[in-house]
Amino acid sequence: MSTDGSETVTREPATQVQERSMNGRSGWAGLGLSLAVVLVLGPGGIAGGVLLVTAFTGPGLAGGVVLIVISGLLVLGGLVTLFGLTAVAPGQARVVSLFGRYTGTIRTTGLRWVNPFSRRRKISTRIRNHETATVKVNDADGNPIEIAAVVVWQVRDTARAVYEVDSFVEFVGTQAETAVRHIATSYPYDNHGDAVLSLRDNAAEITGRLSEEITARVAPAGVGIIESRITRLAYAPEIAHAMLRRQQAGAVVAARQRIVEGAVGMVELALARLEAQDVVTLDDERKATMISNLLVVLCSEQSTQPVVNTGSLYH
Numbered sequence: 001m002s003t004d005g006s007e008t009v010t011r012e013p014a015t016q017v018q019e020r021s022m023n024g025r026s027g028w029a030g031l032g033l034s035l036a037v038v039l040v041l042g043p044g045g046i047a048g049g050v051l052l053v054t055a056f057t058g059p060g061l062a063g064g065v066v067l068i069v070i071s072g073l074l075v076l077g078g079l080v081t082l083f084g085l086t087a088v089a090p091g092q093a094r095v096v097s098l099f100g101r102y103t104g105t106i107r108t109t110g111l112r113w114v115n116p117f118s119r120r121r122k123i124s125t126r127i128r129n130h131e132t133a134t135v136k137v138n139d140a141d142g143n144p145i146e147i148a149a150v151v152v153w154q155v156r157d158t159a160r161a162v163y164e165v166d167s168f169v170e171f172v173g174t175q176a177e178t179a180v181r182h183i184a185t186s187y188p189y190d191n192h193g194d195a196v197l198s199l200r201d202n203a204a205e206i207t208g209r210l211s212e213e214i215t216a217r218v219a220p221a222g223v224g225i226i227e228s229r230i231t232r233l234a235y236a237p238e239i240a241h242a243m244l245r246r247q248q249a250g251a252v253v254a255a256r257q258r259i260v261e262g263a264v265g266m267v268e269l270a271l272a273r274l275e276a277q278d279v280v281t282l283d284d285e286r287k288a289t290m291i292s293n294l295l296v297v298l299c300s301e302q303s304t305q306p307v308v309n310t311g312s313l314y315h
Contacts, residue, residue: 019159019222022096022104024086024112034081084116091126093155095162105158123158127226132177134232139199140188144236147184147199150229151176151214157222168221175217176228183210189235199233206230256299263298267291 086094086106094106098118106112107125114120134148153172155161161168184199187206191198199206207229215225271287274280282290 019157024114084113093123095121127154137184148232152226156224160222165221179213267294
């Protein structure tokens with residue numbers, strides 16, 4: 001992690017190993033050859049029985065023993081060859097190494113054959129989900145919030161997943177939770193009417209940046225992020241009630257503001273229509289009284305009761 005100005009940039013460490021393809025040979029040919037050698041040259045096979053009889057009944061005992069040794073070695077080689085068979089199912093791969101040296105990755109499905117002395121590690125290349133635990137952090141305004149997210153990921157480079165980190169599954173989980181904490185502390189829960197990104201009001205932008213940060217963090221393990229979503233976002237219980245009252249107060253103020261704006265427009269329209277149609281001529285004092293009465297009627301939360309004035313405005 002290095003700081004450039006006010007932004008934190010995640011730098012990927014130098015790559016030590018990268019995946020390279022290794023198809024191997026068809027396992028069916030190796031299986032057939034191994035079984036043929038074992039069944040034919042083995043003690044129960046035709047050739048093996050003939051060699052045993054020749055070795056103990058023939059005139060050349062030494063030559064028979066040599067033939068038995070050769071056939072035994074061939075049978076042993078056939079048995080060892082069987083250990084080179086590797087079945088690769090869809091959605092899986094085999095990372096092959098020989099005496100500690102990475103030789104390649106088999107992604108071709110079916111029965112394959114590789115060097116019997118090589119080590120083959122099974123790696124799932126299926127799409128996986130990881131849901132982070134609900135963590136309590138402080139947002140950019142210092143308010144405690146609870147947040148959790150789900151990350152959809154997949155192994156892209158099997159060699160890096162095996163050799164670059166100890167456990168790529170635990171690595172993804174740790175880095176996902178770290179990214180969620182960092183995103184939660186970088187933005188406020190609510191923008192309170194300001195033109196800034198917030199966790200609650202800008203979910204699409206926030207999840208996009210969350211995916212970018214997790215992608216950068218898990219890249220050394222050869223993992224690709226398909227999608228990430230925030231599954232839980234709420235104020236911590238100790239301030240939830242106070243924040244709810246604040247949100248309700250803001251909603252009430254916004255509603256009253258809309259009501260007043262609408263009432264003022266209706267009063268302006270009423271005065272303009274009266275003047276345009278020359279219904280009545282009002283001086284400034286009568287206009288003020290009319291505006292006051294209309295605003296009370298239009299902005300009041302309760303029903304108003306009409307009052308009949310039997311006199312005039314001045315008596």
